[in-house]
Amino acid sequence: MSASAKRFYSLLASLALLVGAVIIYSSYIVPLFGTVEDLRGQVSGAQGQLQQLNSISQNMANLSSEYSSSSSTQNTLSAILPTRGEAPTIVNQLQGLAASNNITLSSVSLQYLPISFSPAGSIIQAVGGISLSVQGSGGYGAVNDFLDALGDNIRIFDLSSVTVSAVPPSGAQKSAAPLLNFNASINTYYQIPASSTATSTE
Numbered sequence: 001m002s003a004s005a006k007r008f009y010s011l012l013a014s015l016a017l018l019v020g021a022v023i024i025y026s027s028y029i030v031p032l033f034g035t036v037e038d039l040r041g042q043v044s045g046a047q048g049q050l051q052q053l054n055s056i057s058q059n060m061a062n063l064s065s066e067y068s069s070s071s072s073t074q075n076t077l078s079a080i081l082p083t084r085g086e087a088p089t090i091v092n093q094l095q096g097l098a099a100s101n102n103i104t105l106s107s108v109s110l111q112y113l114p115i116s117f118s119p120a121g122s123i124i125q126a127v128g129g130i131s132l133s134v135q136g137s138g139g140y141g142a143v144n145d146f147l148d149a150l151g152d153n154i155r156i157f158d159l160s161s162v163t164v165s166a167v168p169p170s171g172a173q174k175s176a177a178p179l180l181n182f183n184a185s186i187n188t189y190y191q192i193p194a195s196s197t198a199t200s201t202e
Contacts, residue, residue, distance in 0.1 A: 081189055085128050127192065128192050129189050130188050133183070137180060167180065
């Protein structure tokens, strides 16, 4: 085969490869560009949705935290200032404090005080008060501990006055530690729900 024929066939082969490359590029590569762009658009949209979901999730977490904090605050407020002035509950608390401080209660009397209405916009609509007269006896240290426990109790027990008198020893008690009788005046308070205040003022 002559050199010119070889160059001719070589040129034809190169041309065939070039045409094949163009056909492959136009048939397979070019369509992929559109697919890639579509995928990029989908990824971008998915990222936007993910950001929105993350934002919503964070907002929900913030709301949950605020609700939990508000609920905790309300529970604490209800323990300090209950929504009812139930006499049995008050007496039970006093008996529990007395028993834990070696105090013997002889009597507990209650008297409900006038309702005090709160200013407009207050979180507490109105407050009721109960005056307690508590009589009991115990040792000097026990009486002091009982009175301190009243002040430390989560429910408000406001000690307004207390009188103390010694119990004269007699018989076998002469060698024992002296006992004290006390009479304490205590005020405690409770919330009145808005529905109750609305009914009472109509």
